[in-house]
Amino acid sequence: MKKTLTPIDVRYQETDQMGVVYHANYLVWFEIGRTKFIEELGLSYAAMEEKQVVSPVVDAQLSFKKPIRYGEKAYVETWLKSYDGLRTVYGYHILNEANEAVVSGSTEHVIVKKDSFRPLSLRRSFPEWHQAYLSSLGES
Amino acid sequence: MKKTLTPIDVRYQETDQMGVVYHANYLVWFEIGRTKFIEELGLSYAAMEEKQVVSPVVDAQLSFKKPIRYGEKAYVETWLKSYDGLRTVYGYHILNEANEAVVSGSTEHVIVKKDSFRPLSLRRSFPEWHQAYLSSLGES
Amino acid sequence: MKKTLTPIDVRYQETDQMGVVYHANYLVWFEIGRTKFIEELGLSYAAMEEKQVVSPVVDAQLSFKKPIRYGEKAYVETWLKSYDGLRTVYGYHILNEANEAVVSGSTEHVIVKKDSFRPLSLRRSFPEWHQAYLSSLGES
Amino acid sequence: MKKTLTPIDVRYQETDQMGVVYHANYLVWFEIGRTKFIEELGLSYAAMEEKQVVSPVVDAQLSFKKPIRYGEKAYVETWLKSYDGLRTVYGYHILNEANEAVVSGSTEHVIVKKDSFRPLSLRRSFPEWHQAYLSSLGES
Numbered sequence A, B, C, D: 001m002k003k004t005l006t007p008i009d010v011r012y013q014e015t016d017q018m019g020v021v022y023h024a025n026y027l028v029w030f031e032i033g034r035t036k037f038i039e040e041l042g043l044s045y046a047a048m049e050e051k052q053v054v055s056p057v058v059d060a061q062l063s064f065k066k067p068i069r070y071g072e073k074a075y076v077e078t079w080l081k082s083y084d085g086l087r088t089v090y091g092y093h094i095l096n097e098a099n100e101a102v103v104s105g106s107t108e109h110v111i112v113k114k115d116s117f118r119p120l121s122l123r124r125s126f127p128e129w130h131q132a133y134l135s136s137l138g139e140s
Helices: A025-040 A045-050 A127-136 B025-040 B045-050 B127-136 C025-040 C045-050 C127-136 D025-040 D045-050 D127-136
Strands: A003-009 A057-064 A073-083 A088-095 A101-109 A111-113 B003-009 B057-064 B073-083 B088-095 B101-109 B111-113 C003-009 C057-064 C073-083 C088-095 C101-109 C111-113 D003-009 D057-064 D073-083 D088-095 D101-109 D111-113
Touching: A003 A025, A025 A057, A025 A073, A025 A088, A025 A101, A073 A127, B003 B025, B025 B057, B025 B073, B025 B088, B025 B101, B073 B127, C003 C025, C025 C057, C025 C073, C025 C088, C025 C101, C073 C127, D003 D025, D025 D057, D025 D073, D025 D088, D025 D101, D073 D127
Parallel strands: none
Antiparallel strands: A003 A073, A057 A101, A057 B057, A073 A088, A088 A101, B003 B073, B057 B101, B073 B088, B088 B101, C003 C073, C057 C101, C057 D057, C073 C088, C088 C101, D003 D073, D057 D101, D073 D088, D088 D101
């Protein structure tokens, strides 16, 4: 299975007064990993949006085992967990310097028209994404 | 079961170029609801931290049904889902103007020492929180 | 001169590991104050955007005297500093619990077409905003 | 004069519903540029904080000429504008793909004790920073 590993520079702004990265920021890091994963498939959200289509998150799950601190190196590992032509589920690990998976999670996405948020079929609207997803899952 | 309802003024900064509230911000709104819920129990995170104890999130789950837009009124409804002396689980609904629960979720928390992140028992370290949680669950 | 005072609940997410509100968040608080100021003039950014017009910041200045901490009460005081039919300058004070102006600043705004960012004249495009601004400055 | 150029990957989270990067994020990008500049001098904020000293912003100025959009490449150029042993002023340009300086600004910093926010002299407390700053200004 294809996985991408994206380095993250922890921003001071991302810390909170616990002295660690504020938990909601890991959803942003997931987005960074997902964007990179998609780029490596030869796709881009920016190109999708030019067609007035966006890909909102419909479900997210995060599990936090250890904090990440400012000054630490971090990485987000991203892969495609499942895809059925309509819904795409990404999996993520946040790795610390010691290569421990300190945060794990997943996000589920659909695509919708930007103006109305009416759902579209990825398979029919973006066959090149469909094909790339199947390849990534080893199903084509 | 005790529930609190906290109004949220959508910030322009919270929108993204989809024209809706960026998904990670709902975790911040959950935090706002949780803080208010705790305040209404007569407790405060600020007071807990003066004792060098913090309450990180160890698990989070979010489900997004409809977007919230800038200019809309929104509310976060918060309640205690479960508590076992160690782990506290909060439940949340984000309600839109039409009173629809457009985002749902939960977060699970422990308490730890601020310097070492070593876990503590809420029941033993903060008996007043323990008691308030039991009361909120109708168990005392 | 008309001034509005808007209470701010400090969000845990807004703190950083210095244990204070991260400085960039004051620009967000300025936005909250400005939105409230505009609302009290009977205007709204949301209504402006329905006409495909947005109001970007072209200049910002902030001066930080004392930090604000989580658990403190804070207020943003907002007023119109100047307006010439094209450019609008807002002034801000962030007040702490002791009513000290701990952050001061200003932002300058124009209006532009949302798609092209081509500048428009506020006076000609939104005469009701123009009139409200003049009234607020005591010039009509 | 020494300048550092740091690439920025625009995050979807950083956009707002104008379809451009939200203005407060440029202060975060300035922080990223400043951190890199300091690193290249052989210094680090993380190391400073281990000594219970932090470096808050006391003044910030930003000027916005053109928006940056998601999908664009961006860079932050950072240099030392002035330093007097006590106060450090950094200058910044945000460059877009076309190498235009679309955002310009500066931030002024002091150092303070983390617990009390009492000011310290950088020259006396951190002579290695002092020396590095003088070198960067070509004054030693």
